[in-house]
Structures are given as structure tokens and as C-alpha cells.
Amino acid sequence: MALEPSESVAVFESALRSAIREVLPEWKTKLQSEAVEKLEEKQTTDEKKRDGAVASTDLLDYTETTQLTRLVESNWEKFKPVFQDLARLKVMFALVNDYRNPAQHNRVILPFERDLLSGGAQQVQNQVAIFRGTSGSETRYYPRIESATDQLGRSSVTPADIYSHPERPRLDVGDWVEVRASAVAARGFDLEWWIFSGGLMEGLATKTRLDRDPDATGSEVVLRYQMTAADVGEQRTVHVRMASTSKFHRSDWYDGHAFFHFAVNPPEDE
Template structure:
């Protein structure tokens, strides 16, 4: 299925944000189209045993670094694939990506150039101005193409924004899994143990076919209180923070992240356009 793409003018992205933007867009597209094409075992088709083994090692190392009490990782999928992994997969399985990314001889060459610039950044070389612009431009183009493709797969996709990814400061991640036909972008049961006075940060990104500012509301399911609220531009990450309080103490704590287009009077699901949940264990302070 072909979809039309119209470029959207956006502010230049910093190199680290551009890399995350491009990677997330490719992960989302691959997860959706390869599942549609190959079925639920698609990862075994497009990735090698060696690649999947490396991703598990990275996930386990990240979990060990971030916090105690994190469950073991069985299969992290593409979440821990680096850009070179994604480029290798795209090279071998471009046919399924073409409806979104167009002809391989055009877009794949841009991704190869993007990888060259990424390597320069990774080795400490400062990009020249035109290289930074190119790096940002490629990331923006890929994100916009994926956004419009996903919108074309959703009967109401042209009207509403959707969550692309959410990462908490403990290393737990939710990535969008295709068109936002379900109101929940994802639910992450973390098993992390928290106490009043601790802080948990959230970094979120969203996409919108109409390029509107996005409002993000972080709330507690336990107390119903608004914990934080921020606005982001499309394709730019937003930072929110939860200061754990006495009222949050429960063995089944949940925080919700509601996202909606701030400049629209319409919401896809009543009060919001898309949302995500994170579950935590919140216990009383230790008594001495």
C-alpha cells in the first residue's frame, strides 16, 4: 500500500535527538510491517541469532546498571538494536518497508549517510554545520514518512497524534506498536520498588500528522493527582517527573501518561488521544 508523504517544517534536531528519532521511527515501522508480513515470529526471520543474543546482553546490562528488582529480560526485540543493526535488517528486507520509505536506491542511501555521520559523532568528531543539518533532516524525513504511513493504516489516523515512545529513568521502555487504534500505547509492569521521597523521570516522544504541540499529563492512578504536565513539539522529547509521595504507597502502583494535541478541541478517546501506563511497587519508608 502506497501512502503520500508531505514534508513538515520542523526545528533542527540536536544530533543525539536526531539519532533517537530516526531509530525509534525505524523500530516502530519494522515492528509493524514485519509482523504484518511474517507474523508473530517475525523477529526470527529478519534478525540473526547473534543479533538477538547481543540485544539480550545489552538489555541485561542496562537492567543491572539501572536498578535492583528488575525482572529478567527474555527477548527485548528491537529495543536494544543499534542503528547499524536496523540498517542491516532494512538492507535485506526493504520490500516490506518500501510502502512507507519509498525506493531503496533513494532512502537507503540517505540512511547509509546517516550512519556515517552517527559514527563520526560516536568517535568524538564535531559535525560541521551542513552535516548537522543533514543529520537532522534525514531523521525528520524518516520520522515524517513513518508518521504518515502509520496514519494511512488507521481510519482516523489523519486527525490524531499518537505516542511514539516513553522511557522511565529506571530503564523501562514502552514503544508504539503500530497505528493508535487502541487507546493504550503500552503497559510496562516494572517490578521496581520505590519509596516516598524518590523521584522517577519520564522521557516521552509523540508524532502528529498535523504537526501540533503535544500536551503530556502524568497522573497517579492511586491518588488521581496530576503529578506533572508539559508541552512538547512534535518529534522533540519531553521530560516529566514523579516525586513519590506517601499517598502513592501500594503494592500495585500505577502512573499514567496521557497525551493529546493541545491546539485541538477534539480528543480521540474523550479526554486524551493516546496513553501509556507504568506499574511500580511503592512501599513505606524503612523504620529505624
């Protein structure tokens, strides 16, 4: 099924960022200092403009298609195991770069252009997924959450910080938490997602698969959870779990876990 043009651009850029994180973690050193400074300026501007939201702190999220493709081309030896044929890849890069602006600005794109853009984006995504499946790393066997962001723009708390006590946004009973998440599958298995609330340790202690159908399926999902009276407290954590449909998993019954800390107010009409 062909993706919509804006979806194609998002898939393409996400796949390239995943490849860069995988094989070129030192990517900032490959850019001129002026380019890094511009990315930092973008991050600062984004942070100032987004009242009521938290801007990403990962500078790679502020790179655009042309920067991403240049990083791959100029560091080809690193990326050759991922994409294999530079000449063919350049054709794909040129295609996506040509159509990116019309797609992002909702200008008319003809059906054959949409199909070409969709095919190019999905090919690059598949190449990254296949590389991960043959690279010998754990991503060969288990899927990995690439990103998880709540409605405030906050990224998931990192595993190293899950026991910390960062500022906790305050919610009321009845408020919704929305998490947008993406993951890369492994070994051809589909992905299933759950969202639930509890104390941090309570959530970590959930060692068996939840006794309900998944809340979402696929590699790009939106998950929603509504706070209830049972969530009232100063230390409430919304948990996201991702699991492949394989019977084998990275940990217990799941392959990825994201965390978002909140405080939930008692009802005023108690």
C-alpha cells in the same frame, strides 16, 4: 531547527524502529540466528550492568543503525509504501551511517555535517509519520505513544497487565518519578502531556481533561512528578496522559496512556 548530532541519531533510529514495528513485526525471522543471539546477549549484558535499572525486553531496542537500515533495504517491498524511493533512501542511510559514530562519541562534526544529519533524520521521521497518516489504520487519525520509561528503566505497564500486581519499587515522600516518553503525531496536530498520581482505578476514571496546563509538549518529552503524603500506600500508580491538540481523541479527552506502579512509604517523622 537543526537537531544536535546525538539527537539526530536517536530520532533516525526511533523512526526506523517505528516503521519496522508497523510493517515488519516478524523482523526477527529476517535475521540470521547468530544476529538474534547477539541481540539477546546485548540485552542480558545490559540487564547485568544496569544496577538499579530495568533493561528493555524489546530486542529491537538493541539494534543499531546498520542493522536497521539493512532490514529496510532487504525487505524493500514491505517498506516501499513508507519510503517510496529506495535510491534516495539509500543516500540518506549512507549519510546517517557515515556520521553516526562521530555523533555518538562526541567527536567534532562540522556545521554542514550536523545540518545534513539532522535533515536526514527528520526526513525519515516525517516519512514514517506521513505513512501512518495515510495507511488507513487508527494511527492515521490519532497519535500513539511509542515509548514511556521511568527513571528505573521500566517500560510502561501494558494495558493487558495494568490490573496485575508486579513488584512495586518503594519510594519515599519527596522522591521524584521521571518519565521519558515519545509519541508520533497524527494529522499535523501538536502533542500535550500530563503526569499525575493516584490509584489505578482513580486514574482510569479521569474522564475529563485535567484543569491545568500540560506538563510538557512535543513528540519527545521528560515528565516529572514528586511523591507527596497523599501518595502514601502500597498501590500507587503514576499516570501519563498524552493528547493531541485536536478536539477529537482516541478515548475521552486523550490519545495515549502510560502506567507505572509504586509503593510509597509513610514519612519516618510522622
